[in-house]
Amino acid sequence: MAHYQGGSGFASRPGLSARQPLFGASNPPPNDQLAINMESGNAYDLDDDIMDLRNSVGRLKQVSSAIQEENQLTKQIMDGLESAMETARLTLKQTVKRLDRVARKTKSNHVLYVFLFGITLFFVAYFWIRVHRFLKWLF
Incomplete structure (x- = not known):
């Protein structure tokens, strides 16, 4: 440059x-x-x-x-x-x-079996409470 x-x-x-x-x-x-x-x-x-x-x-x-x-x-x-x-x-x-x-x-009906088990468990608990109250009332 x-x-x-x-x-x-x-x-x-x-x-x-x-x-x-x-x-x-x-x-x-x-x-x-x-x-x-x-x-x-x-x-x-x-x-x-x-x-x-x-x-x-x-x-x-x-x-x-x-x-x-x-x-x-x-x-x-x-x-x-x-x-x-x-x-x-x-x-x-x-x-x-x-x-x-x-x-x-x-x-398989495994969902049906689970549902039936739940209902059975509910009824067992219901009757257990009823029997327990009845026995408590008697004695």
Whole structure:
């Protein structure tokens, strides 16, 4: 980028050459390479920046491959969980069908037996109280 140099206006960044004219001029024709002046002292060290960028790209590649591995592992776990849930759903459905069949086949009268037991217990308690009062009245 350009740097402001006091009253002389803007100048090119140190280390880079000036731009070539667009439609040719008395200057030699431009080539495709960028001319860089390496000055000692204040020189901008591109090698360190390039190495930093390479290291950053390497770290990004490692992170992206770690994310990809984690994604694959999560997908495998989710597939396994999905198949386990489907198996459990089918097993539960079959069990409900079996219980329904068993409930329809058995015609036991256990509710009737419990009801009769309750009524019998009520009458036994009623007669016990009556007999107890009668005996108390006699003696």
